[in-house]
Amino acid sequence: GAGVSQSPSNKVTEKGKDVELRCDPISGHTALYWYRQRLGQGLEFLIYFQGNSAPDKSGLPSDRFSAERTGESVSTLTIQRTQQEDSAVYLCASSLTRDRTDTQYFGPGTRLTVL
Amino acid sequence: QKEVEQNSGPLSVPEGAIASLNCTYSDRVSQSFFWYRQYSGKSPELIMSIYSNGDKEDGRFTAQLNKASQYVSLLIRDSQPSDSATYLCAVQPNDYKLSFGAGTTVTVRA
Numbered sequence A: 001g002a003g004v005s006q007s008p009s010n011k012v013t014e015k016g017k018d019v020e021l022r023c024d025p026i027s028g029h030t031a032l033y034w035y036r037q038r039l040g041q042g043l044e045f046l047i048y049f050q051g052n053s054a055p056d057k058s059g060l061p062s063d064r065f066s067a068e069r070t071g072e073s074v075s076t077l078t079i080q081r082t083q084q085e086d087s088a089v090y091l092c093a094s095s096l097t098r099d100r101t102d103t104q105y106f107g108p109g110t111r112l113t114v115l
Numbered sequence B: 001q002k003e004v005e006q007n008s009g010p011l012s013v014p015e016g017a018i019a020s021l022n023c024t025y026s027d028r029v030s031q032s033f034f035w036y037r038q039y040s041g042k043s044p045e046l047i048m049s050i051y052s053n054g055d056k057e058d059g060r061f062t063a064q065l066n067k068a069s070q071y072v073s074l075l076i077r078d079s080q081p082s083d084s085a086t087y088l089c090a091v092q093p094n095d096y097k098l099s100f101g102a103g104t105t106v107t108v109r110a
Helices: none
Strands: A005-007 A010-013 A019-024 A031-037 A043-050 A053-056 A065-069 A075-079 A088-095 A110-114 B004-006 B011-014 B019-025 B032-038 B045-050 B054-058 B061-066 B071-076 B085-092 B104-109
Touching: A005 A088, A010 A019, A019 A088, A019 A110, A031 A075, A043 A065, A043 A075, A053 A065, A075 A088, B004 B085, B011 B019, B019 B032, B019 B085, B019 B104, B032 B061, B045 B054, B045 B061, B071 B085
Parallel strands: A010 A110, B011 B104
Antiparallel strands: A005 A019, A019 A075, A031 A043, A031 A088, A043 A053, A065 A075, A088 A110, B004 B019, B019 B071, B032 B045, B032 B085, B054 B061, B061 B071, B085 B104
């Protein structure tokens, strides 16, 4: 079946602009996660959704970052007033449930470059 | 102290040799441990999960976990050029969030 998809695959923006990143999880997966991967580094947790609710937003680096999920499906990560340090690959993952034995499947990521 | 630390690499091994990757973690309550493989420019792919102390084997891969030492490792036997990738250690302190190490890049020389 279809895996996790993300769009756009690449985004180049100017400092100060807002960007929206989209994630389509695997159908039927109730849990959805956003991670950020800076060049040469591991993945950094940003936010977790169970259904349409976000019980854990602890990883969001600042109030410029927000995310929502609708229809227990598509999620959008929004970064307002982008800064150069926001440049990274933003990865979305989904899992069937939040149970620790359920594999998190990752999408291909969106590479964000802030000039 | 980082939550998850991996040997920095890069690790270069000849084809057919064993590649050994190490990972330590700081959160003692962690119960779930994973190894992801990430090819350059691609998304991470789960290759091993381990939850109990001891060894777990899957094909050419063996994961080893020692909770007392807060240590998890991955052995790749009979390394192939297709194993050349970055290997990410991930630890799950609670039941959803993954904490990742920075990764170890492995190059298998033909």
